Amino acid sequence: MTNDRTFADDSVWRGVTIAAGWLLLLFVGAYLITPASLLPLVMTDLDITEATAAALVSMPQVAATVIGIPVGIYLDRVETRATVPVAATVLLIGSTGDWLAASGGAVSLLIASRLLAGAGMFVLWVTCINVAASTFSSTRRATATSVIISGYPAGYAAGHLGAPRVATIVGWPGVFPVFGVAVVTMSLAFYVAVGRVPRLHSSTDPMTLLGFKTVIQNRNVWAVIVVTVLGYSLYMVFNSWMPTYITRQFGVSLAESGTFVALFPAVGVFARPIGGWLSDTVLNQRRRPVFAASFVGATVLAVAMFYSTTIATLVAILVLAGVFVQLQIGLMYQSIQEFVDPRAAGTAVSLASVAGWLGSFVAPVVAGELVATTGIYTVLFAFAVGLGLSGGLTVWRMAESGESTVPA
Structure with missing residues (x-):
């Protein structure tokens, strides 16, 4: 009975x-995603070009691309729970810097503060993925990982939907620290929840140079990296530019276009x-069919x-493309x-994350x-x-990583 109760408690805390x-x-x-949701305001108030405004989003x-690999190796060796707060x-310090820089029209300082926030963002991202993977059995890890990271597109939707409205209250620079808090x-x-869940801990032995070279020289790892770059590139092209496209093409307000585009990432809550x-x-833990369907479907819908x-x-097709x-x-990541x-x-998770951020x-x-x-x-x-055609070609050439095959 004690074991049953313990198992039930573990399930609840999971x-x-x-x-x-x-x-x-x-x-x-x-x-x-906040700058993308407010792009016309950002470009007007800071007097910057479309490319510079898009760079602010990214x-x-x-930062994640620069620090990703060494941080990932470090997180592989320590208890990641303590790194979360x-x-x-x-990220909060960076978002406060965003507010101060944007209010003063200091573009260089705004770029620097976004970079600082990106360092915190990357650690939180990798930690969430590692926790999901180490909390569930191997037959459920892809599902668990997909569930926890579905919070991210929900955040994109919240940003598209909420940022223009919050900006009417606190001004658009004030939106950054609101989300930071x-x-x-x-x-x-x-932090509290992770401390209550038993997890499978990976080795804390230092990553050797030979071990790292083995990972880097694995062509299948590189295939997943390419797929990740292209997949996230597709995702961010629509997320970053569709609000502006809809506003300019159909003459609707920024808040209305943000509401429409919010549906694109929002469907990731169940699609992922x-x-x-x-x-x-x-598919018995096979991954390639899902990769292929994703790229082919997105290409046709584009x-x-x-x-x-x-x-x-357009909005109906955009929502389907988001799926x-x-x-x-x-x-x-699995x-x-x-x-x-x-x-x-x-x-490996850090490499995929760096690839995703690079594409983004x-x-x-x-x-x-x-x-x-x-x-x-x-x-x-x-x-x-x-991007979609390139992704489909890469998937066609890559190996299957699932349980039914032996990785090359």
């Missing part, structure tokens, strides 16, 4: 842990867990969006771990340059089609 991590990533995502990803505090609050709840569930349960002539049709694009997000020694799992940073900037060069926003759809 649920609480996933829920707290989900809400934590929700507020992190809302903070990250500055946290730049510290990382959240770093929320991140710190949820980090404390996550469904992708993990399909792979774990229906073409359909190009030919959309009404806002209702397809996000089916694979979550599987990326798949890359299956190609490496379990002792390097944290490092580069794609909006490239899209901004394309818009600035051509003067038309429909070029965004051509760019999205190119």
Whole structure:
């Protein structure tokens, strides 16, 4: 009876842990996407170009790209629970700097503060993934990982939906610390919940140079990295530029366009867990079919969006594209771990995370340059089609990481 009660208690705290991590990533995502939700205001008040404005959206990803690998190796060796409140505090400091810099029109300082916040963001992201993977059995890890990171697109939706409205109360620079405070609050709840859940701890032995070289030289690891870069590039092209496209193309207000585009990341709340569930349960832990469906579906729907002539049709297709694009997000982090020694799992997650942040940073900037060069926003759809085709080709060439095959 004691064992049954203990098991039930563990199950409850597992649920609480996933829920707290989900809400934590929700507020992190809302903070990250805030400049995209307010892009016309940001460009006007700071007198900057589309490319510079898009870069502001992506500055946290730049920080993640720079610090990702060494931080990932470090997190692989320590109890990550203690890093959560510290990382959240770093993000809060950065978001406060955003407020001060934006209020004073200091673009350089705003870039620097976004970079600082990105360091905290990366630690919170990797920690949530590691907690999900170490809390559940191998047959449920892809599902658990996909569930907890679905808080991130919910945060994008909250940012698109809430940032313009909060900005009417506190001014657009004040939106940043509002989400920063929320991140710190949820980090404390996550810290408490993680301490109540028994987890499988990875080795704390230092990563050797030979072990790291083995990971880096694995071509299957690189295939997942490429898939991750392209998948996140597709995701961020739509997230960062569709509010502005809808406003300019259909003449609706920024708040209305933000509401429409909020649906794109919002569907990730169920699309990401469904992708993990399909792979774990229906496809017997195979990952490639989900990757392929994601890229093919997103490519077809990007073409359909190009030919959309009404806002209702465009939004409907955009929502469906959000489902397809996000089916694979979550599987990326599980798949890359299956190609490496379990002792390097944290490092593998960090590599995939760095790849995702790199795609998230580069794609909006490239899209901004394309818009600035051509003067038309429909070029965004051509760019999205190119990303989707490249992703499909990569998946066709990559190996299967699931249980039914032996990783090469």
